[in-house]
Amino acid sequence: MTRPIGKTIRVVIVDDHPMLREGTRVCLERAPGIAVVGVTGIGREAIHLVAEHRPDVLLLDLRLPDISGVEVARQVRAAYADTAIVVLTGYGDAGYLRALRPLGIRGYLAKTATDAEIVDAVRRAAAGCTMVTSQSEGEILTEPLTPREREILRRLVAGQRNAEIAAALLISAKTVEYHVSNIFTKLGARSRAEAIRIAHEQGILLLEDAGRNQE
């Protein structure tokens, strides 16, 4: 898993901001022993680039125009385990991290990172080091939500009432109350507003449900 010293670290950069891509590219290419072999802002193209170049490190933004960076990480992790993944996190992405932990990400990097920090993170990732903050950003959700609960939580966050949710799902309002109550228990919330806040903080709604947002 660890790379021999002296070999050039090959990096693929994935971010949907051209300017940030460019800045990161010149920054990394100025560093000795690091070469940027691919750059893109599109998720599917990122997977192709990894398949083609088999880079040592994948610098990956989570917000991409086509598919989620989480999805890219999952596929790369499954098919090309030799590539170390370093996630570039923006402002509101703290919730994503929870979902990424089981995927074996090699490091997290804030987008506000400086030249030195990025070069350092890339070098460490290539060397096999795992930089996980893990203990930060609050506690982990003990009990996971069921699909039905996520469905209802999503509508709750959207501002729907119990009665509206019941009508949309063709179930009774009492059943909605039941699920909402369970959601509160699992999230540790005491009101809808609190549940909404926690859902945002933990990023519960941002995950794998991207494919069925069609109403």
Added chain:
Amino acid sequence: MTRPIGKTIRVVIVDDHPMLREGTRVCLERAPGIAVVGVTGIGREAIHLVAEHRPDVLLLDLRLPDISGVEVARQVRAAYADTAIVVLTGYGDAGYLRALRPLGIRGYLAKTATDAEIVDAVRRAAAGCTMVTSQSEGEILTEPLTPREREILRRLVAGQRNAEIAAALLISAKTVEYHVSNIFTKLGARSRAEAIRIAHEQGILLLEDAGRNQE
């Protein structure tokens, strides 16, 4: 107000992402007739840079570590009206635009913009053109919230109950109900959950209150 043709366009770049700053800088310096005279990621330093260099164009990010980009824009607009301001907007910044319109911003630019778009935007801004999308990003909030209402909305979004808000602000619960009701009317919401959603969408809570987040 318009600049004579042939003169070099002098630009100051303000963004808290070093990589994006660097990318934008090299991009602009590659373009003929454009020179970057200052670069920073800090709001107060941005104002100093403008005062010192009197640039033709200020490329301004809205999220800065110290003071809001909105505040920077306001001060620059007031003291150095010759400097055209082009705002760099990220993902969730749609709400900011509402607050910026009365300030006479010369242009809005998505952070996902390409080299050509940025160079073009800078040239147009320096030439006196105003590029306002204005009609996009949904409806504009007709009535702005009062400071008291924003304060209460912030707590509402944080998940506090009316009684808790009342206790925190040392006012009666009935008064909180009154403000909450007014907030609903102004936002077009029918419940707290809806108000929270709208507040997030419009970015109402992200504005100038950065300086008093201390509880």
Added chain:
DNA sequence: CCGTGACCCAGGGTTTTCCCCAGGACCCTA
């Protein structure tokens, strides 16, 4: 076969929110 978990429904209770109504104090500007 029986336990477990997810899902569904219901009654009955308290609490909170929501939506009208009303009035008074303060500051700023015209």
Added chain:
DNA sequence: TAGGGTCCTGGGGAAAACCCTGGGTCACGG
């Protein structure tokens, strides 16, 4: 001095949310 805006306070009532209890079906695996 008179208005207008903001902030504060209050009552009463309907609606929604919240919290507990109790049922039931279905699919899964020991």
